[in-house]
Amino acid sequence: MDATRPPRAAPATARHAAVPAAGPVATGPGADTAPRPGGVAIETRSIDYVPARERHGKVWHQGPFWFTGNFVLTTMVTGFIGPALGLGLGWSVLAVVLGACFGTFFMAFHANQGPRMGLPQMIQSRAQFGIRGAIxxxxxxxxxxxxxxxxxxxxxxxxxxxxxxxxxxxxxxVLISIAIVLAVVGHDLLHLVQRWLTYALIAVFGVLSVGAMVNLDVATPAGGGGMSWTAFLVVFSGAAGYQISYAVYVSDYSRYLPADVPARKVIWWTYAGAAGSAAWLMSLGALLASALPDPDAIGAVRRVGNDIVPGFGTFAVLVSSLALISIMAVNAYGAMLTTTSAIDAFRPVRPTVRVRVAGIVAIEAIVFVVAIVLPDDYLGSFNDFVLMMLYFLIPWTAVNLVDFYLVRRGHYAVTAIFDPRGIYGRWSWRGLTAYTVGFAAMIPFFKTSFFTGPVADALDGADLSFAVGLLVGGALYAWLCRDLDLTAERAAERASEAELEGADAPRGV
Structure with a gap:
């Protein structure tokens, strides 16, 4: 299967199968999940392969899904960085727009992996790192x-x-419980909620943005307002890295699309939604931070909105809170898939609804405990924590994309991804080596509150580590795979397709 062409599979548009009130559900690649009477309409799949008869949805739905997924107040905070560093409004907006567009490029290309492979995002990493190495x-x-x-x-x-x-x-x-319910019902409900929230967010923040441009005075910027290439690069890197962080769960929400959807449409709709919302909200953040001293996301939105119409700012904050709850559910869903994949690498997991629920509840319980124990001044250390985690993800996305588009070109034996004795093995030295070297190459470029690499220090604090990690990790992986036996993998792929097609055939009543 070419990376831009669909694998062989019979077309199907069936919705998620209903889940029986009790008892196990089908497991494994291509397992049968035919509708059963008296069921509850929640998603039955988790880390397993989505067969053709369950593929459904419209490719344009990727646009609003990622628009709302990125249109949260956390995104707007990224726009505060430029003015805080003394960067002028125009330069701050240019930096976040270019950074968001650059970072989304990598994120959006992961979306094409979903319909081609029918698998969640992170479990696909087993092909590059090995079944256990992917942990x-x-x-x-x-x-x-x-x-x-x-x-x-x-x-x-x-x-x-x-x-x-x-x-x-x-x-x-309360909010975590709502997120749990959304995540448990799963893929289709999350798409529906994100789609309707998109319309509300565009309407509310369209008015808010116009009001901000009309009413705020940026003639004397709160943060200064000059041009510094160092500050520009910091903002560009922050926006790009923020977008790349979404790469870890892109195909979780495209894997139910029919296998024959055009690659360019999947990529384009994902890109348009994610880049559009990021560029908009980050730019609004830059505007607010340029005009308001010491802005915070909620206070700034309330102030600007209430200046338009009394109470409108508060309403905008409430709508923003709904979007945050929705993305909490999306994150819980993705965390469940990733955690289940990790456990399955060492002890086979039957992907039942019970396991899905347990995984989602466990993840959100951790979120609840951490939120409670956080000190009031947590924000500085929290930002460092998230930045460090993003550092770890950069070489992963490089290896994953190079493997899919340049090395294996979309050819994978899906059943082998679940088989420790299959062609991908438990540990893959190529992927692990490229990942480790790519990460090590980034260290001199790191810039955090507790560590500044020598190169970042020479650049007055500009953090270009993401570019280094992408280049070094991706290029090294491509070089290490030059002698990969793709002929043997093609044979395994054909056997996998035959098994999946057999499992996907209509069952007798």
């Missing part, structure tokens, strides 16, 4: 999911507390 990037991915959800639940709680009573602990529990 190396898995660890960083789970930390990123948890870290972002902690930040999201804190922000959403602060937003709701602007109009509703109740302490933080109570709201953490």
């Amino acid at each position: 190396v990037p898995f660890v960083a991915v789970v930390f990123v999911y948890v870290g972002f959800n902690v930040f999201n639940v804190v922000l959403a709680t602060e937003g709701l507390q602007t109009v509703l009573p109740g302490g933080s602990t109570l709201w953490y529990a």
